[in-house]
Amino acid sequence: MRHPVLRVCRPSDDPEALLPFYREGLGFDVLCRFRDRQGFDGVMLGHPGAPYHLEFTRAAGRRAGRAPSLDHLLVFFVPDATAWSAAVARMRCAGSAPVQSFNSDRDRSGESSEDPDGYRVVIRQSTWTV
Structure with a gap:
């Protein structure tokens, strides 16, 4: 059975300003871009073949604003310690300083960063379990 693809x-207000954070910091590729698609410009980012990708859009004439809270975030689980350290180093090289998590449990085994829109990303050094 094929699993569905998740698009977040x-x-x-400025999808282009997000690119260094997600491309250089998280290693995402630009999968596609679009302009004036029914009043929206946007970019989709992801890893080719991965079952998830991110889409950032800007609506003509509308303001999106910043994240509504400090707990609007994505969490990436990286079980391998070496790969986790490399991911954190990439984020810092991309200019993203670590921030304290709203939920302090996320700081126990991870590091949080904030994108230019105020949304948070946690890179957690652990295996995801239910």
Whole structure:
């Protein structure tokens, strides 16, 4: 059975300003871009073949604003310690300083960063379990 693909979409006032954070910091590729698609410009980012990707859109004439809270975030689980350290180093090289998590449990085994729109990303050094 094939699993569905997850697309996380969110508005931004400046999708282009997000690219260094997600491309250089998280290693995402630009999967596609679109302009004036029914009044929206946008970019989709992801890893080719991965079952998830991110879409950032800007609506003509509308303001998206910043994240509504400090707990609007994505969490990436990286079980291998070496790969986790490399991911954290990439985020810092991309200019993203670590921030204290709203939920302090996320700081126990991870590091949080904030994108230019105020949304948070946690890179957690652990295996995801239910």
